[in-house]
Amino acid sequence: MSWTSEAPAQTGADTVAIGVFEGEDAPAGVPTQVGELLESGEARRSRKALALTHAQGKRWLIVGLGERESFTPERARVAAAVARDRAKEISTKVLCWQAPSADRGVVAALVEGTMLADYSFESHKSQPKGKPDADSKPKRLEGLVMSGDGVLEGVVGDAEIVSAAVNEARDLQNRPANDLTPTALAEHARMLGEEIEHLSVETEGRAGIVARSMGAFAAVAQGTDEEPALITLRYEGVGGTSNRIGPAHPLLGFVGKAVTFDSGGISLKPGAKMAEMKFDMSGGAAVISAMAAIARIGLPVRIVAVVGATENLPSGRSVKPGDIVTASNGKTIEVNNTDAEGRLVLADCLCHAIALGAEQVVDLATLTGAVIIALGSTYAGLIANDDAWAAKVTEAGERTGEIVWRLPLHEEYDELVKGKYGDLDNAPEGRKAGTITGATFLSNFVGETPWAHLDIAGSAWDLGRAYVGKGASGYGVRLLVDLARSHAAG
Numbered sequence: 001m002s003w004t005s006e007a008p009a010q011t012g013a014d015t016v017a018i019g020v021f022e023g024e025d026a027p028a029g030v031p032t033q034v035g036e037l038l039e040s041g042e043a044r045r046s047r048k049a050l051a052l053t054h055a056q057g058k059r060w061l062i063v064g065l066g067e068r069e070s071f072t073p074e075r076a077r078v079a080a081a082v083a084r085d086r087a088k089e090i091s092t093k094v095l096c097w098q099a100p101s102a103d104r105g106v107v108a109a110l111v112e113g114t115m116l117a118d119y120s121f122e123s124h125k126s127q128p129k130g131k132p133d134a135d136s137k138p139k140r141l142e143g144l145v146m147s148g149d150g151v152l153e154g155v156v157g158d159a160e161i162v163s164a165a166v167n168e169a170r171d172l173q174n175r176p177a178n179d180l181t182p183t184a185l186a187e188h189a190r191m192l193g194e195e196i197e198h199l200s201v202e203t204e205g206r207a208g209i210v211a212r213s214m215g216a217f218a219a220v221a222q223g224t225d226e227e228p229a230l231i232t233l234r235y236e237g238v239g240g241t242s243n244r245i246g247p248a249h250p251l252l253g254f255v256g257k258a259v260t261f262d263s264g265g266i267s268l269k270p271g272a273k274m275a276e277m278k279f280d281m282s283g284g285a286a287v288i289s290a291m292a293a294i295a296r297i298g299l300p301v302r303i304v305a306v307v308g309a310t311e312n313l314p315s316g317r318s319v320k321p322g323d324i325v326t327a328s329n330g331k332t333i334e335v336n337n338t339d340a341e342g343r344l345v346l347a348d349c350l351c352h353a354i355a356l357g358a359e360q361v362v363d364l365a366t367l368t369g370a371v372i373i374a375l376g377s378t379y380a381g382l383i384a385n386d387d388a389w390a391a392k393v394t395e396a397g398e399r400t401g402e403i404v405w406r407l408p409l410h411e412e413y414d415e416l417v418k419g420k421y422g423d424l425d426n427a428p429e430g431r432k433a434g435t436i437t438g439a440t441f442l443s444n445f446v447g448e449t450p451w452a453h454l455d456i457a458g459s460a461w462d463l464g465r466a467y468v469g470k471g472a473s474g475y476g477v478r479l480l481v482d483l484a485r486s487h488a489a490g
Contacts, residue, residue: 001111001144003156008058008147013096015059017083020045020100021068027098031055034062047075048082048466052090061086065100073109074401080113081467084141088118091137099148105399107152108159112478114144115163116467121174158297162481165293166474172285173461173472177261177278182309185258185281185288186229189307192292198238199295204230214348215326216333220341221310223265223318228310230349231258231284232356233291235305238298251302252487253358253449254291254480255349257342257365258284258309265312265338266320279472280342282460283364284309286476293477294484301488306353308345312338324422327351331444334419337427342367343441344426350445360389362452362483363442364476370434372458379405380459380475383439386450393452393479396486400478401465404454413440454479 007029008016018030022045026035033053037043043051049064063083065071080097087095097110118141146156172180172188186203193201205227209218214230221228237249258281263269269277284307291305319325323335325344328351333344342365353361371381380397382404384390390406397404416437419425424444428437439453456475463473 001156001160003146003153005149006147008096008098009056011096011145011147013058013094013143013145015061015087015090015092015094016096016098017061017063017087018098019063019065019079021065021071022046024068027100030098031060034060037062048079050082050086052086059090059092071101071106073105073399076106076109077113077116077401078466080110081117084114084117087141088137092141093138094143094145095141096145096147099146102148102150102152104152104155107146107148107155111144111146111156111159112163112166113467114141115160116166119167119170121171121471123171124176124179161296162293162478165289165481166477168292169285169289169474169477170472172289173279173282173474175278177311180260180278180281181226182229182258182260182311183227185260185284185307185309186231189231189233189288192288193233196292196295198235198298199291200234202232212352213326213328214352215328216344217308217310217348219319219323219325219335220259220265220312220344223315224311224313226311228308230352231288231307231309232352233288233305233307235291235295235301235303237300237302249301249488249490250359251304251357252484253353253356253361254287254303254305255346255353255361255363256284256287256305256307257281257346257363257367258307259312259342259345260309262312262339262341263314265341266314266318267337267339268314269339276461279461280366281309282366282472283456283476286364286456286474286480289474290477290480290484293481297481299484299488301484303484304353304356304358306349306356308349310345312341327445329445331424332419332422333424333426334422335426340427340438343438346442347445350442350451354446354449358449360450361446362393362454362480364454364456366457366460367438367455368435368457371455374407374435375405375458377458377463379403381435381455382406382452383409383436383455384452385409385443385446389450389452392486393454393483396479396483400482402459402475402479407436407439409436409439409443413437417441417444
């Protein structure tokens with residue numbers, strides 16, 4: 001991955017992607033064959049149109065970008081993904097993008113779109129016997145070069161780090177539950193803490209969770225033989241101390257739900273598509289991978305992140321519908337549906353993050369199927385108790401293409417989550433406002449701390465965008481990194 005001011009023809013790439021806008025000529029310095037294809041109509045300037053020619057010993061891939069005025073970083077990601085798919089078909093090893101703009105967001109988006117589209121998960125596929133076929137097409141790019149005016153090495157480098165973090169989160173998501181256990185996720189986080197400077201990681205098992213009076217989290221974990229994990233990550237910014245970063249940068253809190261397999265517990269889910277419940281740890285994967293990216297970039301922020309990892313399985317030890325448990329802040333909870341377990345895990349994790357000093361908190365969770373009914377996969381649901389903090393999260397989503405839609409948090413919803421025998425009911429009857437009542441439940445564990453909840457159940461997998469498609473999406477990593485970056489900027 002590199003940035004160069006050299007012309008694409010001078011790079012070592014075997015394929016060059018050239019973006020063209022409606023109503024504009026081909027960029028200066030490209031081979032005449034590119035202009036000829038545009039004049040003939042074989043190459044078009046409309047969005048996602050592709051044409052290919054050969055010149056100067058390279059393949060030249062002409063990519064339609066549509067109207068320049070409408071060209072956004074998100075459209076750049078899509079254009080990059082479309083180009084990467086065609087480049088794969090023609091066995092590209094090294095791809096060079098001639099940046100159509102010096103806009104930092106567009107350049108970063110081209111890197112992201114290419115790297116995310118270049119992803120595949122094959123860790124559990126058997127390897128073919130014998131030597132690989134010399135004529136087989138390469139599965140991944142060997143290199144990506146960004147060519148353009150200006151000095152944007154830092155932009156490209158940061159985009160590479162963030163994209164790699166998204167793909168790392170996708171690896172975690174795609175791993176099956178018999179491989180990615182809560183212990184395995186904790187070990188992954190611990191290894192990141194050993195590898196990355198200024199990132200520290202602490203993990204605790206069942207005994208530690210119980211000792212912290214995390215009765216809600218412990219209740220979910222009691223049905224499985226697998227050890228649960230409370231994962232706490234801390235990043236104090238480049239140089240290490242909060243004093244260096246200063247009081248203008250309040251301590252951020254990231255919280256992630258990581259149910260590595262969710263059967264529903266005693267309130268067992270239907271068998272159809274239950275295999276997808278390995279993705280119920282997607283919020284935790286996003287938080288861990290975002291923390292790694294933030295530390296690798298070296299953003300001047302302070303963050304504490306808490307991830308609650310467990311399985312939710314039925315057994316003779318499982319929490320039962322009607323049981324009452326006590327969270328770490330003393331609230332009692334009627335567990336009237338054991339498949340509403342994510343909010344139980346998050347309740348104690350939110351309390352823990354705030355107890356560790358988090359002054360502004362965002363949590364990510366595949367919390368409700370209701371958010372899919374409401375918003376599909378296009379938006380994640382946002383519920384917040386603070387307008388200014390909600391605006392910051394929304395703006396980060398707009399900048400990264402991980403867009404969110406705010407739903408209301410109204411005092412009338414408090415009545416829906418009141419318990420009959422305990423303080424709270426984790427699964428109110430009537431199925432009203434499922435996403436909102438889930439967030440309303442969580443609001444009981446943040447007090448007055450500015451807090452935003454992101455329900456990513458519709459966005460964490462099978463997002464369907466050109467640069468991620470089917471399977472894990474790594475949704476939330478880019479948003480969290482951007483949120484930290486904007487926080488650092490003040």
